[in-house]
Amino acid sequence: xxxxxxxxxxxxxxxxxxxxxxxGQRYPLGIMPSGIVKVENGYGTYYVTLxxxxxxxxxxxxxxxxxxxxxxxxxxxxxxxxxxxxxLYCFGFFxxxxxxxxxxxxxxxxxxxxxxxxxxxLITGAFIDGRLGILSNESEFIVLETINRTILKRxxxxxxxxxxxxxxxxxxxxxxxxxNTLDRSMETQKGLMVFDxxxxxxxxxxxxxxxxxxSIDGERLFLISYxxxxxxxxxxxxxxxxxxxxxxxxxxxPVIQNGKLWISITGExxxxxxxxxxxxxxxxxxxxxxxxxxxxxxxxxxxxxTITGTLEILDETGRFVETVKLxxxxxxxxxxxxxxxVLLQExxxxxxxxxxxxxxxxx
Amino acid sequence: xxxxxKIILLVIASASLIIxxxxxxxxxxxxxxxxxxxxxxxxxxxxxxxxxxxxQLEDAIEELTFRFNFVQAIxxxxxxxxxxxxxxYELRLIKNLLAxxxxxxxxxxxxxxxxxxxxxxxxxxSVQNNIVTKEIDDLNRxxxxxxxxNYSRYTELVERISEINSYDSSIDDxxxxxxxxxxxxxESQPPVIxxxxxxxxxxxxxxxxxxxxxxxSDNTEIDNAKYESLLTRLSELERTVGSSVIDRExxxxxxxxxxxxDARTRSLAENVQSENSxxxxxxxxxxxxxxxxxxxxxxxxYETIEPVSYISYIVKSGDNLSSIAKAYGITMDQLKEMNxxxxxxxxxxxxxxxxxxxxxxxxxxxxxxASHFGLNLGIEFLVDSIESNFxxxxxxxxxxxxxxxxxxxxxxxxxxxxxxxxxxxxxxxYGEMVVVDHGNNIKTVYARLGSRTVSKGDFVxxxxxxxxxxxxxxxxxxxxxxxxxxxxPADIIFDNAGTFQVTMYTEWDDGKNxxxxxxxxTASGNYVKGYRTVATDPTVIPTGSIVYIPFFSSSPNKxxxxxxxxxxxIKGNKLDVYTHDFNIASNFKEELLxxxxxxx
Numbered sequence: 001x002x003x004x005x006x007x008x009x010x011x012x013x014x015x016x017x018x019x020x021x022x023x024g025q026r027y028p029l030g031i032m033p034s035g036i037v038k039v040e041n042g043y044g045t046y047y048v049t050l051x052x053x054x055x056x057x058x059x060x061x062x063x064x065x066x067x068x069x070x071x072x073x074x075x076x077x078x079x080x081x082x083x084x085x086x087x088l089y090c091f092g093f094f095x096x097x098x099x100x101x102x103x104x105x106x107x108x109x110x111x112x113x114x115x116x117x118x119x120x121x122l123i124t125g126a127f128i129d130g131r132l133g134i135l136s137n138e139s140e141f142i143v144l145e146t147i148n149r150t151i152l153k154r155x156x157x158x159x160x161x162x163x164x165x166x167x168x169x170x171x172x173x174x175x176x177x178x179x180n181t182l183d184r185s186m187e188t189q190k191g192l193m194v195f196d197x198x199x200x201x202x203x204x205x206x207x208x209x210x211x212x213x214x215s216i217d218g219e220r221l222f223l224i225s226y227x228x229x230x231x232x233x234x235x236x237x238x239x240x241x242x243x244x245x246x247x248x249x250x251x252x253x254p255v256i257q258n259g260k261l262w263i264s265i266t267g268e269x270x271x272x273x274x275x276x277x278x279x280x281x282x283x284x285x286x287x288x289x290x291x292x293x294x295x296x297x298x299x300x301x302x303x304x305x306t307i308t309g310t311l312e313i314l315d316e317t318g319r320f321v322e323t324v325k326l327x328x329x330x331x332x333x334x335x336x337x338x339x340x341x342v343l344l345q346e347x348x349x350x351x352x353x354x355x356x357x358x359x360x361x362x363x
Numbered sequence: 364x365x366x367x368x369k370i371i372l373l374v375i376a377s378a379s380l381i382i383x384x385x386x387x388x389x390x391x392x393x394x395x396x397x398x399x400x401x402x403x404x405x406x407x408x409x410x411x412x413x414x415x416x417x418x419q420l421e422d423a424i425e426e427l428t429f430r431f432n433f434v435q436a437i438x439x440x441x442x443x444x445x446x447x448x449x450x451x452y453e454l455r456l457i458k459n460l461l462a463x464x465x466x467x468x469x470x471x472x473x474x475x476x477x478x479x480x481x482x483x484x485x486x487x488x489s490v491q492n493n494i495v496t497k498e499i500d501d502l503n504r505x506x507x508x509x510x511x512x513n514y515s516r517y518t519e520l521v522e523r524i525s526e527i528n529s530y531d532s533s534i535d536d537x538x539x540x541x542x543x544x545x546x547x548x549x550e551s552q553p554p555v556i557x558x559x560x561x562x563x564x565x566x567x568x569x570x571x572x573x574x575x576x577x578x579x580s581d582n583t584e585i586d587n588a589k590y591e592s593l594l595t596r597l598s599e600l601e602r603t604v605g606s607s608v609i610d611r612e613x614x615x616x617x618x619x620x621x622x623x624x625d626a627r628t629r630s631l632a633e634n635v636q637s638e639n640s641x642x643x644x645x646x647x648x649x650x651x652x653x654x655x656x657x658x659x660x661x662x663x664x665y666e667t668i669e670p671v672s673y674i675s676y677i678v679k680s681g682d683n684l685s686s687i688a689k690a691y692g693i694t695m696d697q698l699k700e701m702n703x704x705x706x707x708x709x710x711x712x713x714x715x716x717x718x719x720x721x722x723x724x725x726x727x728x729x730x731x732x733a734s735h736f737g738l739n740l741g742i743e744f745l746v747d748s749i750e751s752n753f754x755x756x757x758x759x760x761x762x763x764x765x766x767x768x769x770x771x772x773x774x775x776x777x778x779x780x781x782x783x784x785x786x787x788x789x790x791x792x793y794g795e796m797v798v799v800d801h802g803n804n805i806k807t808v809y810a811r812l813g814s815r816t817v818s819k820g821d822f823v824x825x826x827x828x829x830x831x832x833x834x835x836x837x838x839x840x841x842x843x844x845x846x847x848x849x850x851x852p853a854d855i856i857f858d859n860a861g862t863f864q865v866t867m868y869t870e871w872d873d874g875k876n877x878x879x880x881x882x883x884x885t886a887s888g889n890y891v892k893g894y895r896t897v898a899t900d901p902t903v904i905p906t907g908s909i910v911y912i913p914f915f916s917s918s919p920n921k922x923x924x925x926x927x928x929x930x931x932x933i934k935g936n937k938l939d940v941y942t943h944d945f946n947i948a949s950n951f952k953e954e955l956l957x958x959x960x961x962x963x
Binding site (some may be wrong): 020024031032053124137162178179181214227252266289306307323341345346348353 | 412419746871880944947
């Protein structure tokens with residue numbers, strides 16, 4: 001009898017504690033927040049949100065409470081940020097400047113320490129040993145030495161590229177605009193270009209229409225072909241395509257975790273999970289619509305859905321667990337212990353043309 | 364003895380261990396114990412997860428129940444009834460399974476999804492079919508109203524001439540001859556359709572349509588019923604139109620709209636037979652279409668307001684000239700000057716026409732009307748202050764007016780001069796209501812007032828208080844009627860920009876990608892937003908303008924959009940609406956009425 005009572009009490013306690021996701025605060029951010037970057041320094045862990053429309057950085061602490069707003073890049077029209085070695089590198093699209101922020105201290109003391117003009121509208125970049133490979137809207141690949149502020153190389157690409165990835169010795173650039181959708185013709189056959197650390201072209205590959213996201217895992221490179229709706233697995237050494245996996249319309253934001261590559265197939269309302277060893281693809285149909293990003297965490301799979309404005313949670317076998325109404329257009333999610341924060345580009349609850357950071361407790 | 368005590372203590376300790384740890388053996392190892400606790404925790408986790416799943420399924424079932432109620436509330440046609448019964452049965456089945464916890468989450472999600480699809484199917488066929496029939500009924504009534512409007516002018520003239528004939532002494536020969544000439548002119552005016560003279564072409568066109576409908580090979584009961592209904596409606600329409608002198612342009616437009624309806628019913632019939640649900644006309648599209656048609660009919664009636672320099676007031680029981688003059692803010696001399704045909708000013712009769720020397724055009728200047736209702740023309744203000752727009756289905760039927768929320772205790776004032784013909788509490792929906800007749804077949808309705816300050820028979824001038832606003836949301840319901848046709852208040856407040864070819868686009872069009880700096884960015888440098896951003900040809904509607912599209916009246920933005928974008932294919936009277944949903948965008952193409960609320 002006592003055992004039964006004991007179990008019942010445990011059951012009640014666990015049931016209460018493990019209720020569904022509890023929505024927390026909704027912090028208004030500004031126009032078009034686009035992504036969250038994790039910053040770890042000697043003072044703690046922080047999450048930096050780039051609000052593109054306002055060109056501001058809003059910093060949250062590890063419990064997702066807002067700490068500070070940085071408007072030092074207000075006039076730069078920052079398109080993307082990356083964090084490396086205690087510094088935030090901000091790519092100015094309007095100003096053409098690379099703005100460097102010292103983020104080594106407490107966020108309240110973060111400050112702009114350098115601005116490097118490039119005379120090109122900067123899109124994004126990647127780091128190898130203090131050298132920054134940058135893509136510009138003027139179809140350039142720029143290699144910048146950040147310590148002595150010198151542009152080492154300015155390589156003219158055939159078309160504008162949107163994605164760059166790096167390993168220890170090379171930059172990998174995918175030429176997104178290699179296909180013209182208006183006249184339905186190839187601007188260039190090239191799709192992937194490989195540069196060494198000095199910005200010299202090492203190799204290039206004809207890979208199909210609109211190559212997009214690049215993920216690197218050891219000696220393999222995973223490239224999403226946006227208009228061919230497939231994933232191409234490429235051997236880095238030989239640049240040969242090992243495997244092509246069909247995905248579906250609008251494959252977005254690949255995430256590698258625990259030997260699997262997760263891809264949200266926005267136009268098909270499903271998620272693909274690709275085993276990195278066998279290349280076996282498993283597809284999970286969703287109840288929501290317009291999945292844009294899938295992130296596994298703590299044995300669960302979290303899927304952000306833009307059309308229905310929901311967060312759909314699956315268990316590790318892909319079975320439906322729960323749907324959380326976000327009332328907004330989600331683009332990114334981060335986790336910190338039992339807390340999570342979802343970045344909304346549009347906040348449907350307020351009806352205003354601004355985004356929000358929505359915090360939640362995962363039980 | 365000590366040994367015995369030790370043994371007793373050991374037994375008690377062992378028993379305690381068994382009771383408080385859940386071990387059923389004193390020889391159980393710590394690892395076994397932890398293993399069992401782990402298993403127990405997993406079971407508890409599993410139970411907790413099941414509980415959450417059940418709560419979600421209960422939510423889903425609640426929503427399903429809501430949908431059933433919705434379907435039933437709008438009286439679905441027989442086509443969908445069996446489907447609904449089947450759905451009800453499946454719903455009961457799921458409830459039973461839930462009670463027995465006999466289904467797993469994956470299969471339950473699949474079942475719920477299938478049910479949603481089925482409900483959408485039912486909504487997409489039977490209800491819409493029902494709406495088509497109802498709307499054709501409504502169209503027919505509107506056509507008759509318009510016909511009556513035209514025909515009544517003729518009969519009114521005949522009556523007045525008869526009256527004049529009976530007062531031979533009070534009319535001179537010249538006037539009499541002039542009226543006779545006008546009557547002859549009207550009688551000799553060729554009708555738009557002459558049943559006897561089939562060479563006009565339009566009668567043949569209608570007959571051809573009827574024959575086409577009749578000869579269509581319909582295998583299903585649904586189609587037969589639908590086409591018989593259409594046949595009847597078209598026959599009635601043909602009779603009505605054929606005997607009237609209805610405006611040619613309006614007639615052509617109505618025929619064209621019926622063509623569209625016909626095409627839609629044909630499409631629906633095809634969809635019912637096929638399993639391709641992608642081509643379904645959604646419920647919202649259909650309701651939007653109806654809002655658009657209502658606005659067009661209202662706009663057509665509104666256009667019949669003649670650009671004359673006076674208001675035609677028909678004398679009602681209890682009126683006298685001084686009260687009429689006072690109501691319209693004019694002097695008796697001005698009134699006499701405008702009505703030289705009235706010789707005895709002490710003797711006016713019910714039904715007499717009095718010309719009021721005021722221009723309706725001036726009285727209904729759009730800018731002053733917007734401010735009369737306290738409307739700031741900013742999009743956020745409009746969306747917030749308009750609770751329900753003309754033609755929206757917020758109350759389960761097409762709103763014939765507009766519902767605004769104005770500050771509590773605001774004075775609600777007449778926006779045109781006229782006579783109060785009704786002042787009473789009507790029902791729960793309209794509440795305290797005042798109806799004012801302004802002359803020229805124009806009536807306005809002010810409803811849901813907190814209190815009324817006028818009585819039936821009172822004259823009101825522009826700005827006179829007729830009631831006080833209550834605390835409720837949507838505390839001012841306003842309707843504008845012209846010749847018994849409800850006019851979209853947008854017509855009297857905003858500029859009618861005409862018909863546009865409206866399509867939809869998404870951020871994903873042309874193979875765009877979220878990594879692009881231009882993703883979701885518009886030509887104006889703003890970022891797109893659902894229910895806000897539209898693209899136009901800037902030479903037709905400039906960027907920065909606010910537009911109102913009645914088709915979207917039931918949407919969260921109440922039909923208001925901001926022109927923020929352009930498009931290479933958006934030229935002339937074309938308008939592209941941004942949406943998140945590419946499934947909607949790919950199927951959407953409509954000819955819709957568009958109003959310009961404000962230009963930058």
